Amino acid sequence: MASRAARKRDEDSVTEVGEGTDEWAQSKATVRPPDQLELTDAELKEEFTRILTANNPHAPQNIVRYSFKEGTYKLIGFVNQLAVHYSQVGNLIPKDSDEGRRQHYRNELVAGSQESAKVVVSEPDLLEEEEGPKEAEAETGSQTDVPAAEAAEKVTEEELITPKQPKEQKLTNQFNFSERASQTFNNPLRDRECQMEPPPRTNFSATANQWEIYDAYVEELEKQEKTKEKEKTKTPVAKKMGKMAMRKTTFLESQSDDITKVTQAAKIIERMVNQNTYDDIAQDFKYYEDAADEYRDQEGTLLPLWKFQNDKAKRLAVTALCWNPKYKDLFAVGHGSYDFMKQSRGMLLLYSMKNPSFPEYIFSSDSGIMCLDMHVDHPYLVVVGHYDGNVAIYNLKKPHFQPAFRSSAKSGKHTDPVWQVKWQKDDMDNNLNFFSVSSDGRIVSWTLVKSELVHTDVIKLKVEGSTMEGLDGLQLHTVGCGTAFDFHKEIDYMFLVGTEEGKIYKCSKSYSSQFLDTYDAHNMAVDAVSWNPYHTKVFMSCSSDWTVKIWDHTIKTPMFIYDLNSAVGDVAWAPYSSTVFAAVTTDGKTHIFDLSINKYEAICNQPVVAKKKNKITHVQFNPIHPIIIVGDDRGHVTCLKLSPNLRKMPKEKKGQEVQKGPAVEIAKLDKLLNLDSSQPASQPRRSPEAPAHTEGTLWKPWQACVSLCIQAMYLRVPPSVGLSPAQVCLFVSYSVSPFAFPDVCLCLCIPPCLLAVSVCVPISECLSIFCVSLSPSLSLCISLHQSLCLTPCLWVYGSLLFLPVFLHGCVSLCPCGRLSLPSPWGLCRCLRLFCVSLCVCLAARRLCLCVGLSLYLRLWVSGSQSPCLWG
Amino acid sequence: MAEVEETLKRIQSHKGVIGTMVVNAEGIPIRTTLDNSTTVQYAGLLHQLTMKAKSTVRDIDPQNDLTFLRIRSKKHEIMVAPDKEYLLIVIQNPCE
Numbered sequence: 001m002a003s004r005a006a007r008k009r010d011e012d013s014v015t016e017v018g019e020g021t022d023e024w025a026q027s028k029a030t031v032r033p034p035d036q037l038e039l040t041d042a043e044l045k046e047e048f049t050r051i052l053t054a055n056n057p058h059a060p061q062n063i064v065r066y067s068f069k070e071g072t073y074k075l076i077g078f079v080n081q082l083a084v085h086y087s088q089v090g091n092l093i094p095k096d097s098d099e100g101r102r103q104h105y106r107n108e109l110v111a112g113s114q115e116s117a118k119v120v121v122s123e124p125d126l127l128e129e130e131e132g133p134k135e136a137e138a139e140t141g142s143q144t145d146v147p148a149a150e151a152a153e154k155v156t157e158e159e160l161i162t163p164k165q166p167k168e169q170k171l172t173n174q175f176n177f178s179e180r181a182s183q184t185f186n187n188p189l190r191d192r193e194c195q196m197e198p199p200p201r202t203n204f205s206a207t208a209n210q211w212e213i214y215d216a217y218v219e220e221l222e223k224q225e226k227t228k229e230k231e232k233t234k235t236p237v238a239k240k241m242g243k244m245a246m247r248k249t250t251f252l253e254s255q256s257d258d259i260t261k262v263t264q265a266a267k268i269i270e271r272m273v274n275q276n277t278y279d280d281i282a283q284d285f286k287y288y289e290d291a292a293d294e295y296r297d298q299e300g301t302l303l304p305l306w307k308f309q310n311d312k313a314k315r316l317a318v319t320a321l322c323w324n325p326k327y328k329d330l331f332a333v334g335h336g337s338y339d340f341m342k343q344s345r346g347m348l349l350l351y352s353m354k355n356p357s358f359p360e361y362i363f364s365s366d367s368g369i370m371c372l373d374m375h376v377d378h379p380y381l382v383v384v385g386h387y388d389g390n391v392a393i394y395n396l397k398k399p400h401f402q403p404a405f406r407s408s409a410k411s412g413k414h415t416d417p418v419w420q421v422k423w424q425k426d427d428m429d430n431n432l433n434f435f436s437v438s439s440d441g442r443i444v445s446w447t448l449v450k451s452e453l454v455h456t457d458v459i460k461l462k463v464e465g466s467t468m469e470g471l472d473g474l475q476l477h478t479v480g481c482g483t484a485f486d487f488h489k490e491i492d493y494m495f496l497v498g499t500e501e502g503k504i505y506k507c508s509k510s511y512s513s514q515f516l517d518t519y520d521a522h523n524m525a526v527d528a529v530s531w532n533p534y535h536t537k538v539f540m541s542c543s544s545d546w547t548v549k550i551w552d553h554t555i556k557t558p559m560f561i562y563d564l565n566s567a568v569g570d571v572a573w574a575p576y577s578s579t580v581f582a583a584v585t586t587d588g589k590t591h592i593f594d595l596s597i598n599k600y601e602a603i604c605n606q607p608v609v610a611k612k613k614n615k616i617t618h619v620q621f622n623p624i625h626p627i628i629i630v631g632d633d634r635g636h637v638t639c640l641k642l643s644p645n646l647r648k649m650p651k652e653k654k655g656q657e658v659q660k661g662p663a664v665e666i667a668k669l670d671k672l673l674n675l676d677s678s679q680p681a682s683q684p685r686r687s688p689e690a691p692a693h694t695e696g697t698l699w700k701p702w703q704a705c706v707s708l709c710i711q712a713m714y715l716r717v718p719p720s721v722g723l724s725p726a727q728v729c730l731f732v733s734y735s736v737s738p739f740a741f742p743d744v745c746l747c748l749c750i751p752p753c754l755l756a757v758s759v760c761v762p763i764s765e766c767l768s769i770f771c772v773s774l775s776p777s778l779s780l781c782i783s784l785h786q787s788l789c790l791t792p793c794l795w796v797y798g799s800l801l802f803l804p805v806f807l808h809g810c811v812s813l814c815p816c817g818r819l820s821l822p823s824p825w826g827l828c829r830c831l832r833l834f835c836v837s838l839c840v841c842l843a844a845r846r847l848c849l850c851v852g853l854s855l856y857l858r859l860w861v862s863g864s865q866s867p868c869l870w871g
Numbered sequence: 872m873a874e875v876e877e878t879l880k881r882i883q884s885h886k887g888v889i890g891t892m893v894v895n896a897e898g899i900p901i902r903t904t905l906d907n908s909t910t911v912q913y914a915g916l917l918h919q920l921t922m923k924a925k926s927t928v929r930d931i932d933p934q935n936d937l938t939f940l941r942i943r944s945k946k947h948e949i950m951v952a953p954d955k956e957y958l959l960i961v962i963q964n965p966c967e
Binding site: 207209210211213215223259260261262263264265266267268269271272273274276277279355358 | 875879901914929930941950
């Protein structure tokens with residue numbers, strides 16, 4: 001510390017401060033901030049020189065410019081070092097510049113006036129100043145005023161003089177501003193308006209739909225067509241007339257709010273209302289199929305649908321029915337009376353199934369209608385035949401109540417009721433043509449020539465063999481009365497006529513005197529004759545003698561005969577099958593037959609009309625729907641639906657397609673006919689209560705029959721030992737049973753009794769050959785059926801001989817494996833059969849007479865009902 | 872003329888029919904068997920419905936046209952048959 005002090009004394013003058021600082025530094029501890037740099041002494045002593053230059057430290061030293069000449073960036077060495085600290089734009093302009101000179105000139109102008117003003121001002125100022133001091137000298141005030149005034153006058157004079165040189169600028173100020181304006185007179189204004197009646201307005205709105213566009217096009221098309229027609233047809237005169245007529249019609253139309261335009265809609269509504277009321281019937285008609293038919297074997301039923309009746313036709317009987325060929329729901333009903341005594345008026349009504357409560361068309365006539373027919377090509381033409389012998393044609397298109405055309409006494413009407421009419425094809429001149437048959441024996445062809453009915457007698461029916469010698473050698477023929485006829489479907493000229501005597505004549509249109517053929521058909525009048533719609537050879541006839549007969553026109557005797565226990569009013573073939581037909585009887589029953597299912601009895605047998613006294617008169621099948629209409633003598637028409645069993649089509653065989661079409665039907669009927677053709681029925685089958693001798697008929701589970709057998713035997717050896725094999729015996733047996741036909745059997749036993757021949761004569765189907773072998777208790781029989789097929793049957797003959805009684809039982813076995821009986825039921829019925837017969841033998845010498853009662857018991861084999869192959 | 876009258880009479884007297892009316896193209900009833908207020912109501916509403924139905928049918932196929940319209944409700948059935956200029960309406964109670 002002393003040394004330091006010493007040093008400090010040495011460097012007193014210089015280091016006073018330093019010493020002080022040293023002392024100060026020593027006295028106080030050095031405070032270092034924590035982040036101070038730690039430097040070494042060397043570094044501390046390092047000297048840094050600072051040079052002051054005139055360079056701008058902020059000027060950039062690395063400015064680079066692109067040199068196009070060299071194509072590179074080059075550093076510019078020289079940089080502006082000028083630093084501007086402060087700049088201000090001033091408003092001094094040099095005197096010599098243009099702007100300066102202008103301003104100077106302007107100022108001079110102003111200064112000129114101002115100078116004078118200044119002068120004036122300055123002078124009064126001066127004067128005032130002078131006054132001031134002069135005021136002190138007040139006495140001379142007035143004097144100075146006068147010179148002041150004089151000076152002022154001078155000044156004003158000077159003022160007046162000097163402004164003449166520069167123009168005074170008048171300055172407007174907002175306080176002294178005055179404006180002047182003037183207004184002209186305004187013309188008085190007046191409004192004048194004029195309003196017209198507004199044009200009539202209507203609101204128009206329309207939609208542009210698909211159908212509106214379509215309608216517009218259609219209208220346009222019609223207009224074009226009309227104009228085309230007008231151009232073609234009308235002459236100028238006619239045009240005028242046409243226009244007049246047009247005007248009239250339009251006038252009329254617009255006049256009345258006519259209710260007749262609602263006809264179409266009213267008709268539709270009526271049908272809808274009816275459909276609602278008879279809804280269940282309509283549903284039945286369309287959809288109901290009787291399910292019970294599956295369990296009913298082959299029988300079917302008729303379901304009643306609608307009943308058509310009209311008050312006006314209440315007491316008249318239905319005499320004719322006909323379906324319209326074009327509209328399948330429309331049918332015509334003719335009303336009249338069959339009663340000879342009670343003849344009154346007649347009616348023709350046309351009903352549609354869509355409206356069961358009211359007919360579509362009603363026509364009435366004076367005389368009862370007996371028959372009618374509708375034309376196939378012109379379904380609006382209906383021809384009717386009357387009781388008084390007239391014929392008439394009604395045109396349904398024209399709403400007259402009178403027939404369009406009518407025959408009269410002049411034009412050759414019949415003298416007796418017309419029983420049937422039928423349309424024919426148009427003749428060569430395209431005239432309408434129809435035939436009529438009547439009890440007066442004439443068959444007349446009527447032609448509509450230029451709206452007149454012209455008649456031609458085609459045939460006069462004569463009863464053969466009844467020519468009588470009359471007066472003057474005239475030959476009188478008894479005229480046969482025709483009651484029904486039908487034309488052949490394919491052979492145009494051929495037709496059948498049924499008569500009151502029960503005969504059917506086959507006639508030709510070309511031969512007027514000769515019949516092609518005659519059939520002795522019935523015992524009473526023939527009510528209807530009808531060709532089969534499919535098979536060209538078959539026709540059917542019915543009569544009041546209770547029978548329906550089916551014929552082949554090449555054969556004189558009928559193929560099938562049916563006895564229906566009551567007078568048959570009408571028969572009709574079904575349009576869908578060649579083997580189905582319907583027959584109606586006066587006891588109110590409808591019978592439907594199907595020959596392919598059951599040849600001998602009806603598959604449906606149903607009373608259709610409510611009251612027993614009601615007789616059914618006609619029946620017709622609908623061409624497409626499975627319904628029939630039935631008319632009765634009270635004027636009611638009932639519509640019935642056929643159940644499925646009644647309209648069976650041939651079954652499909654596996655692997656074969658179902659063939660459809662008329663060919664199949666024809667073949668079906670052919671097959672049936674061929675089976676029977678060799679065995680014509682000459683006696684009618686009994687009424688269907690008793691099971692008949694048929695194929696495929698339904699048998700009751702068991703049947704018994706008792707047959708009486710009478711045998712006569714001639715024995716070589718007296719019958720002490722009974723029938724021994726080594727005998728020749730001759731059997732003649734005649735057996736009668738309720739089922740079988742009388743059977744005569746001849747049997748010859750020849751030793752060594754290996755062969756016995758038995759011959760069965762007529763009716764019975766079998767021609768048997770016995771072969772007796774082994775023992776007397778066993779005999780082998782071979783039966784030969786008429787159709788020449790051999791079926792061996794084994795007869796097991798067991799006999800107990802208690803002379804004079806012996807019992808024998810026999811059971812026969814058919815090769816199909818089932819048991820059968822050779823006779824009397826014919827061949828192979830495939831039944832279990834027991835036969836027990838009791839035979840009383842009376843033997844005398846070599847003759848033995850046996851009377852035996854045999855009980856044949858047949859038991860049906862359950863389950864199997866199909867016929868045996870051998871049958 | 873008489874035929875249409877007869878037909879309408881028959882419809883009216885048919886089983887279950889409550890009323891019939893004939894309405895023209897503008898929806899104004901011409902003939903009716905019901906009272907006025909009901910008729911006017913039915914006419915107006917059914918006219919519109921029929922137009923709509925007709926338009927629908929024709930839009931789908933312009934060559935087709937509406938034949939009739941049936942509205943089955945719980946209580947009865949309304950049947951409408953449109954014509955060129957008229958509308959025939961029948962209300963029926965289908966008998967059960």
